[in-house]
Amino acid sequence: MTALTPGEIYDRFRECYLAKDVPGMLALYEPGACFVTEDGRVARSSAEIGAELSALLALGGRLWLDPPEVVALADLAQLHSAWGLEGGGPDGTLTLSSRTSDIVRRQPDGRWLLVIDNPFGGAR
Secondary structure, three states: OOOOOOOHHHHHHHHHHHOOOHHHHHOOEEEEEEEEOOOOOEEOOHHHHHHHHHHHHHOOOEEEEOOOEEEEEOOEEEEEEEEEEEEEOOOOOEEEEEEEEEEEEEOOOOOEEEEEEEOOOOOO
16 A cells, blocks of 8 residues: 555555554555654564554554644655544443654655654653
8 A cells, every 4th residue: 555645644554454454554664664652662663563553453443533734845744633543442442542743754656654653642
């Protein structure tokens, strides 16, 4: 799955989430990208990011993402969006939401990939 505009990253992410496709989700990150966890820890390798994404998928439920606010400059863009998970967890009553703050970069082939994925934005 390819994101040809910065905001399409969230569309592709949601599609992969619904398909339970961790490799597809990981393909949305450029090499050397990082993922900031809810407690502020920074996952810096594909294996660590994959573990975080697998844990997210394990929660189940319906993922929603609002259309992002995009601030772009040349080959970089900052994205902000509200997101949430509803109906997952062991008893089906999970409700989790926050605002993401992400940085994406246009690759030489025209795709946009995540550089910094901070799904809890400034919510801490």
